Amino acid sequence: MNDLFQNHAAKSGPVECLGQTFPSDETRREHYLKLLAEKLKDPEFRKIEGFPIGSDEDILTLSDPPYYTACPNPFMDTFVEGHCTNYDSSTHYKKEPFLTDVSEGKNDPIYNAHSYHTKVPHKAIMRFILHYTQPGEIVLDSFCGTGMTGVAAQLCGDRNVVESLGYRVESDGTVLQNLGNNGKNEWVPFSKLGARAALLNELSPAASFIASNYNSELDVNRFQLEAKRILQDVSDQCSWMYVTSHSDGRTVGRINFTLWSDVFSCPDCAGEIVFWDVAADKEAGKVLDRFSCPHCTTVLEKKGLDRAWISFIDGATGLTVRQAKQVPVLINYTVGKSRFEKKPDQQDLNLIDRVLAEPITDWFPSDRMIEGGETRRNDPAGITHVHHFYTRRNLIVLARFRERIFSMRGTEASPGLGLWFTSSHVWATRLNRLLASNYFGGGGGVIGQTLQGTLYVSSLAVETNCIERFSLRTSSVPFTAHGGSSLVSTGSAERISAPDNSVDYVFVDPPFGANIMYSELNSLWEAWLKVRTNPSSEAIESKAQKKSLDDYRALMTKSFREAFRVLKPGRWMTVEFSNTKAAVWNGIQTALQEAGFVVANVAALEKSHKGYRAVTTTTAVKQDLVISAYKPNGGLEERFREIGGTVDSVWDFVRTHLGYLPSVRIRAGELDFVAERDPRIIFDRMVAWFVRHGTLVPMSSQEFQAGLAQRFVERDGMFFLPEQAADYDKKRLQVATAPQMELFVSDERSAIDWLSDFLKRRPSTYQEVGPEFMGQLGAGWKKHESKPELLALLEDNFLKCDGTGDVPSQIHSYLSTNHKDLRGLEKNSPALVAKAKDRWYVPDPNKAQDLEKKREKALLKEFDHYRAFTGRRLKEFRLEALRAGFRAAWGNKDYQTIIDIAKKVPDEALQEDEKLLTLYDLALTRTEDWI
Structure with missing residues (x-):
């Protein structure tokens, strides 16, 4: 591979980068920072879709060009030119979808170096990359998150890691995969050992910052030295904030964490109730749902209580703030090697007051929380600004760590220090909560981080010792990729600055509908980084952003079109799908097809069998899926x-x-x-x-x-x-x-398919097929879809032997095979004819065409009734009639009819049907209604 990023971390000698040689890594960085600064002055550059919100200075501070830019990376095309092999339609490339079971755990040092809302383990991604690519080829992840695809691409060149996946590596670098079954080994070559180049794109500046640090080479010794120096510096100045007196009154202990409890007001006597004091039942080992007021003994429930409040002047904003009252109720501390607990005493309360009066000399964010369901969920409790999510002492310490860490940007230790700050940050907020079952049960892990997918501040919030948490993270952070073959860009997946037909493989784990509000959940990180997500092109379904499922699908279509453009013809794209909602699944599949991809395989991870099962209908979407599609x-x-x-x-x-x-x-x-x-x-x-x-x-x-x-x-x-x-x-x-x-029977079409399969195997009478058919009409039937009568389905789609003339071949074959007394009989044998009478069977293609035309005419007639419907929404209908009508309107280029009828159909019915959704979306693209 032509390694354009050779000697990335070696500042002591010359380095090569994008075809140029620099005296040192410092001069490399200075050169590209200057180029990036000039680019940022171009108004057109800032108009690129998804350009983040931040000043030139802050974008440059985060960036390490050309490897990483906290904005769309203007050096991507040069990087691609150095790695890309021109597409040639005659080039032999043939791969089937990757079908081997993928079950990689998350207990890996690299994976655990930094938490995130969703992450695919890099070892799982390695299997896909090894299958679809060869060393030096380019892998794109346009929704890269923390950059695990880049890590995977680089580690494909690490023999030890590849062999840990169960592969065998020959002396010449050939990677062998064991295809053996039933205990038999069958080793076959399928790849070559070697790093792949990775293009990583991410809309969120926080995620792209983490991804860049994950994919940069790190001088571990330098990181450890600098981290130790910073820790000592912050500890010397701030450790006094985390001390408490031991029970002997003389020994000083180090606070591990302080538990803060909500305070409520009794609706009967107006007395203050400290939630922890009344609800924590140590004997029962849980937090009670019902408890008594300590003042008037009234039995209460938390949801029926009023909050107690405090008011103060916010020094950061100058505003008068009214916040829900929380008080410290428990201190966990260490003396020597032993841990103890205590209720805060007056000395502890005095220390908290002293910290509250302590000035903050380092910068910290005090922005209003951005618009959003999660970011504004704590407004009723008065937690309205970024700095409200931290206790005073943790805010002081976090600001001090940030100032010292960011002063080291651009050094060999920089990637590790960046990961150190963002990974430790999650332990410094008020979002940490007490895991009551672990706490009362005496187990470990009593502190839980943020509940996944939310910015919820618990009634029992845990304030950790911020210095201790940074100290603990120094041992887990220095696990990054080797560096040297990844480029990170910050911007929309709708705009990838790579040439047409230049990428060899695409792997994405994109946002899925309303699952996770990434820009909101990343807002605390980004406030500290000073560069924020531009949500205009964020592919989510969000009330706060006024984005519907239609908008989400349109944004995903644009992103997939861009992936389609840069992917070489004949090459593959893998989409990890993590949403059990059928409408979102249909949106993804429709977006893929509209972008030009052809789906070749959809598999669901069956956790009970640790394998994949083919998925054929939306009713089967109950697990994570892997979608394989090709250009x-x-x-x-x-x-x-x-x-x-x-x-x-x-x-x-x-x-x-x-x-x-x-x-x-x-x-x-x-x-x-x-x-x-x-x-x-x-x-x-x-x-x-x-x-x-x-x-x-x-x-x-x-x-x-x-x-x-x-x-x-x-x-x-x-x-x-x-x-x-x-x-x-x-x-x-x-x-x-x-x-x-x-087959999953969920609508008229799938019912016909089931009957066709059943009658092919077993031509049957109405009485015979009835019980079997009714057993298929379970809870999976689509809402709003009218259930057809079995007899109508049989008459419209199949033929019945009337007992005259020769017995049809299909019935003859079935009866002579399954009835000994009918074997060897001619097709006109009276015994055979009698047994065949009234049996339904699948017609041969010629007769089936006549039935299909007759049925299509009846469906279009029913569609005309829907067209004439004057109500607001159709409550019940036949999907087959809608599909036939949409097809006919599309053929006549009558796009408005499709749009008009779609408005009469309940949203969930439209969104959950791939055929209707595809024609509806395409009709929208030909009108003014598409975003």
């Missing part, structure tokens, strides 16, 4: 432009698509059904491809299935290319039973 090779696009939306284009797409799908998937020694090879799903992928290109599909689903059977090889309900079928046949001989697709 079609340039040849397919070129041929489509040449011949357009013809029948030949259909089979050209299918032939190409089948080549990307996994041939064989084995789980727990058994052959798995590859859902993407089901003809119905292949048809859906083909339709999405045509729709995205604005072209009508030139055949019906029945014509498609008939053509599929003529052109490709069918095995166990799946379709393959000939060479893939040969591989499948070899594996099929090793297992006892054929795999079967698991």
Whole structure:
């Protein structure tokens, strides 16, 4: 690999960077800081989507260009040019989706060096990178968070780490993977040992700052020396704030933490109630929900109490502040090597008063908390500004640490010191809370950090010893990547400054709907860093930002389009999906397809089996998913432009698509059904491809299935290319039973699919199929979707043997196989005809086409009723009728009808149906209604 960042940390000699040689790392940094400063003066540069909120000076203070900029990185294109190999459509690259089970724990020094709201373990990401790329190739993560993708990309060159994943590394650097099943070893080569280059983009300046420090080479010895010096300096000046007297009245102890309790007012007697004093039941080992007033003995509940209040002049803002009253109720301290607890005495209270009077000489943030549900959730308690989230002594100490740490920016110790500050910060806030069960149970870990996804200040808040916490973090922070092949940018995923077709692989774990409000949760970090997230392009669903699920999906589509643009044709993108809400899942899949990607595999991590299971419907979205999608090779696009939306284009797409799908998937020694090879799903992928290109599909689903059977090889309900079928046949001989697709019946379409599969295997009478069918109509049925009558489904989609003439081949085959007395009989045998009478079966393609046309006409007639509906919302409807109507309107370029009808459909019904959502979104793009 051409290492453009050679000798990153070596300040004692020349360094090479982006093709230039500098006398030292200091001169390198000065050179690029000057270039960045000039760039920041350009008004157009600041107009780039997602440009953070901060002054030039503060952006430059955080940045370490060209490796990291606290704004869109203007050096990315130069970095890419040094690593990128030009795309050539003739270049041989063939990979199936990565299907090996991924179950990496989080107990790793690098992972634990810094907490964050969501993180994919870097060792899990390494498996994907090793599968899809080779050394020196470029990996993009446009929602990089703390930069674990960059860490993973670099550690792909570390033999010890790669072997710790269960791979074998040969002397020539070939990485072998064990594909053995049933205890048999089968080592096969699949990659090469070597670091990959990483492009890391993140909207949040806090996250990109952490990512840059994680992915920078660190002089550990220098870090330890500087951290020790800073610790000693802060301790010399501030350790007096964390002392308390031991029970003997002479010995001085070091405070570990102080517990603060809310104070309430009794609604009956107006007496003050210290929550800890009345609710902490040591004998029961818990905090009580009901307790008695210590003044009037009235039985009370916390939710029915009024707060007690304090008022004071806020020295930082000059405003009069009214805050909910909290008082110290317990001090945990250390004398020698032993821990003790005590109730604060008068000396402790005097110390707190002395700290309150202590001036703060170092800078600290005192901004109003930004708009947001989480950032403003504590407003009713009077916690309205950033500095209110810290006790006075922790605010003094944190400000002192910050001043000394940031004075070291640009040194060999800088990355470690940066991680040291942000990782220790979370222990310094009032968001820490007491874990009551651990505390009363005598276990460890009695202090809990911020509740995930919220800025909730507990009624029992823990004030840690800030100096002690920084001291503890010095041993866990210096675990970073080797450095040298990652570039970090701060900005929107909608704008990646890399050339077209330049990236070899994309891995993202993006925001998912309203799961986590990243900009709000990062606001405390960013207040201290002085550069904040620009939320305009934050891809979330948020009431505070007035962003709906439609807005979220539109933003994700733009981000995926940018990933599609920079990814080389024929290459892969992996999306980690962490949301059980079907509407969000549909939004992600729709956004991927609209961006141009073709989904080749969706798998859910089955934690009970520690493996993956294919997901075919939104009702199955109950776990984290891994979505594998590819950018079609340039040849397919070129041929489509040449011949357009013809029948030949259909089979050209299918032939190409089948080549990307996994041939064989084995789980727990058994052959798995590859859902993407089901003809119905292949048809859906083909339709999405045509729709995205604005072209009508030139055949019906029945014509498609008939053509599929003529052109490709069918095995166990799946379709393959000939060479893939040969591989499948070899594996099929090793297992006892054929795999079967698991269908979830949730609407009319899936009910028809289930009946089709059932009747293919077992042509049945109405009485026989009835109980089986009713057993499928469980709790998973979609809300608002009218439940069809079984008889209507059978009459509209299937044929019934009337007992005259020859018995249909499908029924003949079933009866002669399953009934000994009917074997060998001719199709017109009276006994066979009698047994076949009134059995429903799947029609052959020609007759099925007639049924489909008849059914489509009836569906469009029903759609006309929806069009004429004058009420506000349709309460119940047939999704199949809506789908047929949307398809017809799209074909007629009647986009307004789609939008108008969509407004009559409940939001959840529209958002949870991929087919409706895709056509609705595309219709919006052709009107003024899209953001």
